[in-house]
Amino acid sequence: MAKTTSRSARNSSVAPALSSEAKENRLIALAWDEAEKRLMDGTASNQLICQLIKVGSTKERLEKDILKQQRELMEAKTDAIKSARHVEELYANALSAMQSYSGRPVEVDEEDLY
Numbered sequence: 579m580a581k582t583t584s585r586s587a588r589n590s591s592v593a594p595a596l597s598s599e600a601k602e603n604r605l606i607a608l609a610w611d612e613a614e615k616r617l618m619d620g621t622a623s624n625q626l627i628c629q630l631i632k633v634g635s636t637k638e639r640l641e642k643d644i645l646k647q648q649r650e651l652m653e654a655k656t657d658a659i660k661s662a663r664h665v666e667e668l669y670a671n672a673l674s675a676m677q678s679y680s681g682r683p684v685e686v687d688e689e690d691l692y
């Protein structure tokens with residue numbers, strides 16, 4: 579009973595999570611704490627031990643690193659596409675301005691009107 583009381587007292591003093599990500603991170607931290615406790619007191623199951631070994635493996639860390647780099651690459655590509663569109667728009671505006679300064683009539687696309 580004392581365990582339940584101390585655990586509920588500890589949980590009631592913790593502020594509620596502000597986002598689902600914060601809540602997820604809190605739950606993960608609690609799960610890691612519980613796994614560590616079970617490893618220390620010798621009550622960890624074989625399944626838990628195997629899972630912890632897998633999570634801590636070099637392969638797992640490399641896969642996480644690759645995923646992170648792929649995400650950064652996708653973000654860079656997205657930024658490059660946005661930048662290219664912006665440059666195209668600037669060139670179009672500059673050409674239009676030069677045409678109006680030279681006295682030539684400016685061609686207006688119907689798409690630009692709407």
